[in-house]
Amino acid sequence: MQIKSSELIESCSHFFTPNYRPADFVLSHGLGSYLYDMEGKEYLDFSSGIAVNNLGHCHPRITEAVKNQASKLLHCSNLFWNYPAMKLAKRLCELSFADQVLFLNSGSEANEAALKLARKYFFDQGMPRSKILAFEGGFHGRTMGSLSATAKKAFREPFEPLVPGFEFATFNDESSISKIDKTFAAVILEPVQGEAGVYPAEEGFVRELRKRCDETSTLLIMDCIQTGMYRTDCLFGYESFGIEPDIVTLSKALGGGLPLGAMLTKEEIGKSFNIGAHGTTFGGNPVSAAAANAILDVLTDNRFDDERRRLVHDFGKMVYEKISKLPKVKSLRLKGLMLGIDLDVEDITPVFDKLRKHGILVTRIAPRSLRILPPLIAAERELRFFADGLSAVLN
Numbered sequence: 001m002q003i004k005s006s007e008l009i010e011s012c013s014h015f016f017t018p019n020y021r022p023a024d025f026v027l028s029h030g031l032g033s034y035l036y037d038m039e040g041k042e043y044l045d046f047s048s049g050i051a052v053n054n055l056g057h058c059h060p061r062i063t064e065a066v067k068n069q070a071s072k073l074l075h076c077s078n079l080f081w082n083y084p085a086m087k088l089a090k091r092l093c094e095l096s097f098a099d100q101v102l103f104l105n106s107g108s109e110a111n112e113a114a115l116k117l118a119r120k121y122f123f124d125q126g127m128p129r130s131k132i133l134a135f136e137g138g139f140h141g142r143t144m145g146s147l148s149a150t151a152k153k154a155f156r157e158p159f160e161p162l163v164p165g166f167e168f169a170t171f172n173d174e175s176s177i178s179k180i181d182k183t184f185a186a187v188i189l190e191p192v193q194g195e196a197g198v199y200p201a202e203e204g205f206v207r208e209l210r211k212r213c214d215e216t217s218t219l220l221i222m223d224c225i226q227t228g229m230y231r232t233d234c235l236f237g238y239e240s241f242g243i244e245p246d247i248v249t250l251s252k253a254l255g256g257g258l259p260l261g262a263m264l265t266k267e268e269i270g271k272s273f274n275i276g277a278h279g280t281t282f283g284g285n286p287v288s289a290a291a292a293n294a295i296l297d298v299l300t301d302n303r304f305d306d307e308r309r310r311l312v313h314d315f316g317k318m319v320y321e322k323i324s325k326l327p328k329v330k331s332l333r334l335k336g337l338m339l340g341i342d343l344d345v346e347d348i349t350p351v352f353d354k355l356r357k358h359g360i361l362v363t364r365i366a367p368r369s370l371r372i373l374p375p376l377i378a379a380e381r382e383l384r385f386f387a388d389g390l391s392a393v394l395n
Contacts, residue, residue, distance in 0.1 A: 005038045023356060030057025033375050033382050035361065043356070046386055047363045048373040051194070051226045051338075054253040055298060056375040062256050065294035069287045076286065078279065084289035091296055096236055097244045098264035102273065103284035107225035107251035108141030110261035111188070113278055114221045114247045115145050117265065118186035121219065121272040129185035130165040133218075137171050139195035140188060140223055149188050172201060174208045186219040186247070191237030194226040197369045198333045198340025206241040219246040219269065225261075229253035230299055230308060230376055232336035256295050260288040299376075308376050312336055314383060315374060322387045328394050330368075339372035340365070343394075351393055358389045 005026040013022075025037040033056050035043045048054060055062065069084060076082050089101040104110050115132060122129040134140065134149040141147060147155060148163040156162060169176040171193060180187060187209065193199040213220045222245040227237025231253060234240050238248060246269060251261035259282070298304055319334050323341065330344045343351060345368055352364045365371045374383070 002038065008038070032056045032058075033378050041359065043359050043361050044382055044385055044389075045361045046372050046374045046378075047361050048253075048375045049257065050252070050363060051231055051373050052252045052255075052257055054229050054231060054376045055256060055295060056377045057257075059256070059294075059298070059377075061294045061298055062291050065290045066258070066287055069290035073286050075282070077281065078284060082284065082286040082289070084286045084293060085284035088289045088292050088296075089284075091293070092250075092262060092264060095296075095300075096248065096264055097266070098248065099267040100265055100270035102263045102265075102270075102278070103289070104251075104261035104263065104280050105259045105282050105285075106141075106261045107223075107249065108143045108146045108261075109280065109283075110225065110249035110251050110263045111140045111146040111149065111221075111223060112143055113263045113273075114188070114223075114249050114265075115149065115186065116278055117247065117263070117269065117273055118219045118221065120277060121269050122185050124272045129183055129218075131184045132166050133177075133180060133184055133187040134166060134168055135171040135189060135193075136168050137193045137196035137199060138188070138190055138223075139193070140190075171196075171199065172205045174205055177209055177212050180212050180216050180218055182216050182218075184216065184218045186221050187213055188221040188223055190223045190225075191227045191240070192232060192335050192338055194338065194371065195365060197342070197365055198335065198338050198371055200232075200333065200335040201241070203241050207243060210241075210243040210245075213246075221245065221247040221249065223249050225249055225251045227335075227338070229295065230336070231338060231373070233312065235299065254292050254295070255288050256291050258285075258288040258291045260285070260292055311374075311376065311378060314380060315339075315378075318383050318387050323390065326391055326394050337374055337376065341370045341372065342366075343368050343370070354393045355389060358393060360386055360389045 008026050028036050028038045033044055035045050073082060085103060092101050093099060102113055104113060119130060132149060136151045138151060140149040145163050148166045151168045191201055210220060222238040224237040228250045236248060238245050248264040254260050254262060315337060316334060319339060324332055328344045330342045333340045348364045348368050355362060363371045
């Protein structure tokens with residue numbers, strides 16, 4: 001007899017620390033845009049694993065690449081080269097502004113590396129700079145350095161004192177970046193503030209920020225962890241602004257479900273990470289790298305690009321023609337396949353829970369807001385199902 005979700009949760013949930021609030025069901029498997037629980041109920045996953053499963057669940061190209069690599073080499077440490085990581089590094093550099101890549105295991109780790117590199121770069125030049133500027137509303141991770149770059153008091157306060165030297169400016173406010181001077185090593189910015197509610201950075205603001213960084217020789221770090229791999233309108237989130245950053249961090253959809261992070265930079269900066277300056281045991285794991293190469297194979301295929309562009313168009317049309325007109329929708333923000341919806345409700349929880357009952361998975365990001373992240377493979381009927389489901393819940 002098959003064990004039930006409720007029985008598993010009752011017997012095992014107390015073995016986990018309580019820092020998450022998982023759903024009241026246990027997932028069994030996933031395929032395409034859908035997840036399935038142990039009772040066989042189907043869920044349309046419009047959270048995409050929090051921007052990880054951009055190609056949906058168990059994409060055949062990814063699973064085949066993982067199977068093939070897992071039968072050859074699982075791990076070898078960074079004391080040795082491995083072909084999947086070498087191939088991936090070359091491709092990321094050819095597709096971006098970068099000359100060099102450092103592989104890690106997560107977005108937080110990628111941001112930690114970027115922040116360390118910025119300080120090390122100026123230390124090596126004999127003019128140490130320790131200050132880092134981040135932005136209110138931003139989110140860069142939960143490790144001590146990345147948390148120090150995250151402004152939200154609720155995230156920070158229980159763990160203080162954090163890493164010193166971090167200051168904050170107002171997002172999309174050009175006047176607030178005038179504080180950048182030659183005491184700052186770096187500025188870190190998300191192309192879209194996803195955790196805050198899907199707030200896109202304005203092009204004029206980013207261009208002015210790049211200009212100010214150039215004037216003060218301050219490094220610009222673009223945190224593209226959530227916006228990468230075509231989650232917005234480009235492969236890497238920074239590209240839509242027409243600027244070139246000094247460092248870019250990637251994770252989430254880069255590995256498509258396997259742990260993988262990356263820090264991209266120019267050789268002039270990257271050389272400061274000399275032997276022993278930084279490291280990680282599992283960074284550049286051959287299985288994770290093989291998955292990422294398979295993902296890039298799909299994303300850089302011209303046929304897929306045509307389909308993706310149609311999806312972005314159809315999703316945007318649905319948002320403005322249907323969702324924006326639903327009752328209780330107070331405001332919304334859209335960038336590519338990232339949607340933030342603010343609802344005129346006291347608490348988002350009942351809406352969130354009813355969507356789950358309806359078979360739709362999204363994420364809640366504030367007391368009154370939802371974040372919608374459809375996979376890049378979503379079909380038109382799945383867009384309709386989501387719109388109809390949200391309409392039914394709000395009505």
